[in-house]
Each structure stands twice: as structure tokens, then as C-alpha cells.
Amino acid sequence: MNIIYEHSISFDLFNGYSYIYIMKRDFLYDEIARKISSQIKSGLLQPGDRLPSIRTLSQEQGVSVNTVKRVFLELEAQSLIQSKPQSGYFVSPASYLKIPLTEVSKTSLGIDNVEPKELISRVYANMGKSDLTLFSIGIPSGNLLPLAKLKKELILATRALKEGGTEYEPIEGNSKLRRMIAVRSLAWGGKLQESDLVTTNGGMHALSLCLMALTKPGDTLALESPCYPGILQLAISLGLQVIEVATHPITGIDIESLKKIIPVIHVCLLVPNYNTPLGSCIPDSNKYEIVHLLAKHHIPIIEDDVYGDLYFGSTRPKCCKSYDTEGNVLWCSSISKTLAPGYRVGWIAPGKYKEQILKLKLVHAISSTSVVHEAVGNFLKSGRYDNHLRHLRSTLSDNFQHYAHTIASYFPEGTKISRPQGGLALWVEFNENIDTAELYEFALKHNISIAPGRMFTLQDQYNNCMRLCYGLPWNNELQFKLKQLGNFAKILDKKI
Structure with a gap:
């Protein structure tokens, strides 16, 4: 029985399950988070009520401290609780709940x-x-962007590049930018190398190259629903049939619904982290399942991760690419939603489809914009990007x-x-x-x-x-x- 008392809460233990350790840990995490969330939304826990400490809840539930931290981070990301330095975690004063x-x-x-x-x-x-x-x-x-610092980087890039950046750069793209993107991939378990990446003229250019490489007119594309209009327009322009898959506003695309349409789809395009317009985020366990499910059926995943750096919690979510062992996930991103929409700086980690992507980039773009990509590479290297984020x-x-x-x-x-x-x-x-x-x-x-x-x-x-x-x-x-x-x-x- 749950014991609720003023300014604090306690939970009964879970036992009797024989899952392997990882599955049991995930079950406990979901169950604890769900119970606290339910009690907040029902009004049983009131705004301002204090939650037990991480160590206390860990001991009460018989779970690791890291599991409890994960629970609190999830609830904080949903704006259900808030932390106060030196005081602990409290129920948020959020009437909108x-x-x-x-x-x-x-x-x-x-x-x-x-x-x-x-x-x-x-x-x-x-x-x-x-x-x-x-x-x-x-x-x-x-007003939320570091415009003065970006202008300075553009000037420095013009001075540093051969011929002031007027020459074409390699088809793969600016080496400094690709190297910094590869380094940053460690934050979400990407383990990318500079050679794994191809730069593009923005995020939509990246998605366009991927769809052109993987599909032909008449093929069927699976998308989350609702979906960003630009992706829908791109699919229609390429002559693709679109299936809009059932999507939960918090946990993203519904896996059971996805399974039902596997026989008729050729490609799946997902925005797993904070997609627009819902802002949902697919749980890591679901990402793992989706990646292996579609790889089993030889269906490529185009992953649009333009919002991944804009997390409200304490840690960046993983990507589908984090679980890709076969090169079946084409991970795409850009700085259009985080730093400079008008700079048109994007990239792809295309996995086993790299040669197709390079051929298409040569035909459709020849080269990326040298000065801008050099400036962004320097900005990432300096550490200013993380401070801005x-x-x-x-x-x-x-x-x-x-x-x-x-x-x-x-x-x-x-x-x-x-x-x-x-x-x-x-x-x-x-x-x-x-x-x-x-x-x-x-x-x-x-x-x-x-x-x-x-x-x-x-x-x-x-x-x-x-x-x-x-x-x-x-x-x-x-x-x-x-x-x-x-x-x-x-x-x-x-x-x-």
C-alpha cells in the first residue's frame, strides 16, 4: 500500500518478477515514474510537496541510485517536479497539469x-x-541566439580558409565540422568518426538526399502523425505514398501500429527526440526495439535529430543511431533549430548508404558553403555552442x-x-x-x-x-x- 504523508511520499516494493536485470530495471523505472506522475496529476500530491531524497527512495524501492535519478529526471522533464539546490525535489506549482x-x-x-x-x-x-x-x-x-559571436566566427573563417573560402571543399564537407559533430556524438552513444559524416545545406537537404537515395516514386514511407509539413511536402514531391502512424504525445510512435504496416513500407522516417508538433520523445527501450525490428525486415530508418540538443532534463536522449549495428539508420541533423536557421548547415551519418548520398550531393549541390561550415565548426570546437545550448x-x-x-x-x-x-x-x-x-x-x-x-x-x-x-x-x-x-x-x- 502506498503511504502518503504531508510533504513527502513513500512507495511499496515491487517483487515477483523474473525478467532479466535490464528489463526489470526498466520496468521498475517506468512503474515508479508512473505512480508518482499519477499521484501528482490526481491531486494526491500537491504543488510544493517534497519528495523523498534519491537515496531514501532508492532504499525504499530496492533499486539503484541511478534508477531513481532517472525517475526524477523524467518527471522533471515533464515539468511535474522541480529541484531546489540544497533542498531536494518538490512537486511543481503547475496549474496547467x-x-x-x-x-x-x-x-x-x-x-x-x-x-x-x-x-x-x-x-x-x-x-x-x-x-x-x-x-x-x-x-x-x-534574440535567443549568439549573433555577435557568430559574426566574429564568419570573419575568422574567411581569413583562415584558402582563397578566403571561395574554393569548393571536398564532397564529404568541411573536415573540422565533421570532426566536431563526431566528437559530440559521444554524448548520445553515437561513436561516429569524421569519415562517417557528410555535410549538407541544412536539415531538409539532408532528409531530401536520404529519401532520394532510398526510394523511387510509388514507394511507401512511414511517418509519425502529426508530422512536420516540410517532410510531408518532400515526400509528395518525390512521388511517395505516405502512411501516418499512430503516435503518443509523450512516448512517440506506437510500435504495435508500426509492426502492422511493415509488410507494405519501404522506408521509415522518424523524429524520435522532441518531434514537432507534439514534442514527444521515444523512450530508449522503444528506440532499441524499432531499430532492430526494422533492420530485421531490411527497412532503412531516416532519423531526423534536429531537436535532440534541446532537452529540458539533465541528459541528452539517445538516438536510434545509438543502437544501429548494421548501418541501417541514416542519422540527420542540423543547427537550424539551435543556432542559426539561415546558415543552412546540416549533416548525415548515412551508414551503409554513404556512397549513394555522396553521388546525390555531387549532383544536387557539388559542395557545401565553405565559410559558413568552417565558422560553425570553429564555434562547436570553442565550447561556445554548449554554453549557448x-x-x-x-x-x-x-x-x-x-x-x-x-x-x-x-x-x-x-x-x-x-x-x-x-x-x-x-x-x-x-x-x-x-x-x-x-x-x-x-x-x-x-x-x-x-x-x-x-x-x-x-x-x-x-x-x-x-x-x-x-x-x-x-x-x-x-x-x-x-x-x-x-x-x-x-x-x-x-x-x-
């Missing part, structure tokens, strides 16, 4: 793939407009909390939100009375831009949903705009 979680999506078999071209064009036409509040664009604001992650985590509290207070009754554990995106689900395409037009008249949910699918769904980017500096004006958006949604709700 009473807001229901967005629904788990359903698998759409791609029979009626219809790209919402007009809607996407209208929304993305707003990029760069300084008179709009751009909740719709999923990048960090320039620490500040950016803290800001984004705080911003999510601000958004969530404001939504809880000012949005229509029945509104649901996702629980991003990192990244830049928050998924909002209204009741079915509210059409977010109509909300977009309403809000735009008041200089507010949102991303309607219909953009994130090729099916007739998510019409009552929207994505909000929290990569904007939080201030009174932004809070006012978010309140306005909630009031506009209430007006539309009352019109029905």
Missing part, C-alpha cells in the same frame, strides 16, 4: 493523401514579418511553462495540450467546434500567426488543433498575444 493531454493519433493508411498546399503557403509566407507575432514558425528567435534550453523550458500556465487560464474549457520534454513546439487541441484554419485568419487580423493542425497531415484531420512555437522571448507583450489567441478561440467556440 490539470489540462488534459492531447489525444493519441490514429494510423492513416495514405489512401487519400491530400497536401494542404494553400494553407501551408499562407502560413509560411509570414516568415520574416516583424509586425507579426510568429507562434507559427518553429525556430528560436534571433545551456542558456537556450533553460529559456525554452521556462517558456513552455509560461505558455502552459497562460493556456490553462485563458483558453476555452476543454482545451488539451501536449507535454513536450524538449524542442520548440507545443500541440494544442481544442474541442471539435473550433476550426484552427478559421482561427488562423481571425488571429492574423490582429497580427498573430499560428500553425493550424491541418498543415501537419495529408488526411482530413487535426482541424481543431494547432502548433505553437515557444522559441520567442517571453515578455508581457507575448503573454498578451497568447491571451488574445485564447479569447479568439472562445469567440469561435461560442459561434457554433
Whole structure:
């Protein structure tokens, strides 16, 4: 029996299971985290209540200190608890926790793939407009980026490179940049070498090269749902059939749903860490299972890891590439969501498909931009990137909390939100009375831009949903705009 007492909690032990050690450890971790989460969300544990210390909970549960740390990190990433220096862990004062979680999506078999071209064009036409509040664009604001330091690196790179960087570089890309990316892969268990990587002109260029290398028109691509519009547009442009797979707003793609469509898919493209628009993160155990499941059936995985460095917890999540032993995972990333969207610096670790990728890069790009890639390589090497990321992650985590509290207070009754554990995106689900395409037009008249949910699918769904980017500096004006958006949604709700 669980014993709950003021300002602290205790849990009964788990026993009677005969799994191997790793499976038992994972079970205990999930079960302990689930129980604490349930008690917080039910109100049994109140905001401000103190949790037992890591050592105390370790002794009570008969698990390792590392397992308890993992539990606390997970709960902290979900904004359920917070740490206070020298005091321990406490239940977060988060009123938004009473807001229901967005629904788990359903698998759409791609029979009626219809790209919402007009809607996407209208929304993305707003990029760069300084008179709009751009909740719709999923990048960090320039106010959150180290612009002066980047300008300095560009000048230094021009001086350092032969001919000022005007010559073509090797097809594989800038050696310094590739070496630093390989070094950084150790943080997520990648163990990459410089020779394993190919640079690209941004993240979408990386995904494009991968899809061109692996597919032909008529092939079927499996994606999470909802999915980033750029990926959907790319798939359609290549003549691919798309299956949108059921996805949980916290744990990502549903493995059982994925298993059911294996006989008909040729490639799987995943954003395992803090995907947009949900902000979900596939647990490491699920990543392991997905990698080995698809390798068994000779189905390549294109892994888009552009948000992996934007974690809210204390440790970076692993990647699918971490578990790849056969070169079947093509790991893609960029600095577009973390450092400089306009620099167009991306890369691929293509595994056994490297030769196909190099041939395509030669045809479609010849070379990457020498000066910019050299500057970014230097920035990574200097350590300034990690310092910048620490500040950016803290800001984004705080911003999510601000958004969530404001939504809880000012949005229509029945509104649901996702629980991003990192990244830049928050998924909002209204009741079915509210059409977010109509909300977009309403809000735009008041200089507010949102991303309607219909953009994130090729099916007739998510019409009552929207994505909000929290990569904007939080201030009174932004809070006012978010309140306005909630009031506009209430007006539309009352019109029905």
C-alpha cells in the first residue's frame, strides 16, 4: 500500500518478477515514474510537496541510485517536479497539469493523401514579418541566439580558409565540422568518426538526399502523425505514398501500429527526440526495439535529430543511431533549430548508404558553403555552442511553462495540450467546434500567426488543433498575444 504523508511520499516494493536485470530495471523505472506522475496529476500530491531524497527512495524501492535519478529526471522533464539546490525535489506549482493531454493519433493508411498546399503557403509566407507575432514558425528567435559571436566566427573563417573560402571543399564537407559533430556524438552513444559524416545545406537537404537515395516514386514511407509539413511536402514531391502512424504525445510512435504496416513500407522516417508538433520523445527501450525490428525486415530508418540538443532534463536522449549495428539508420541533423536557421548547415551519418548520398550531393549541390561550415565548426570546437545550448534550453523550458500556465487560464474549457520534454513546439487541441484554419485568419487580423493542425497531415484531420512555437522571448507583450489567441478561440467556440 502506498503511504502518503504531508510533504513527502513513500512507495511499496515491487517483487515477483523474473525478467532479466535490464528489463526489470526498466520496468521498475517506468512503474515508479508512473505512480508518482499519477499521484501528482490526481491531486494526491500537491504543488510544493517534497519528495523523498534519491537515496531514501532508492532504499525504499530496492533499486539503484541511478534508477531513481532517472525517475526524477523524467518527471522533471515533464515539468511535474522541480529541484531546489540544497533542498531536494518538490512537486511543481503547475496549474496547467490539470489540462488534459492531447489525444493519441490514429494510423492513416495514405489512401487519400491530400497536401494542404494553400494553407501551408499562407502560413509560411509570414516568415520574416516583424509586425507579426510568429507562434507559427518553429525556430528560436534571433534574440535567443549568439549573433555577435557568430559574426566574429564568419570573419575568422574567411581569413583562415584558402582563397578566403571561395574554393569548393571536398564532397564529404568541411573536415573540422565533421570532426566536431563526431566528437559530440559521444554524448548520445553515437561513436561516429569524421569519415562517417557528410555535410549538407541544412536539415531538409539532408532528409531530401536520404529519401532520394532510398526510394523511387510509388514507394511507401512511414511517418509519425502529426508530422512536420516540410517532410510531408518532400515526400509528395518525390512521388511517395505516405502512411501516418499512430503516435503518443509523450512516448512517440506506437510500435504495435508500426509492426502492422511493415509488410507494405519501404522506408521509415522518424523524429524520435522532441518531434514537432507534439514534442514527444521515444523512450530508449522503444528506440532499441524499432531499430532492430526494422533492420530485421531490411527497412532503412531516416532519423531526423534536429531537436535532440534541446532537452529540458539533465541528459541528452539517445538516438536510434545509438543502437544501429548494421548501418541501417541514416542519422540527420542540423543547427537550424539551435543556432542559426539561415546558415543552412546540416549533416548525415548515412551508414551503409554513404556512397549513394555522396553521388546525390555531387549532383544536387557539388559542395557545401565553405565559410559558413568552417565558422560553425570553429564555434562547436570553442565550447561556445554548449554554453549557448545551456542558456537556450533553460529559456525554452521556462517558456513552455509560461505558455502552459497562460493556456490553462485563458483558453476555452476543454482545451488539451501536449507535454513536450524538449524542442520548440507545443500541440494544442481544442474541442471539435473550433476550426484552427478559421482561427488562423481571425488571429492574423490582429497580427498573430499560428500553425493550424491541418498543415501537419495529408488526411482530413487535426482541424481543431494547432502548433505553437515557444522559441520567442517571453515578455508581457507575448503573454498578451497568447491571451488574445485564447479569447479568439472562445469567440469561435461560442459561434457554433
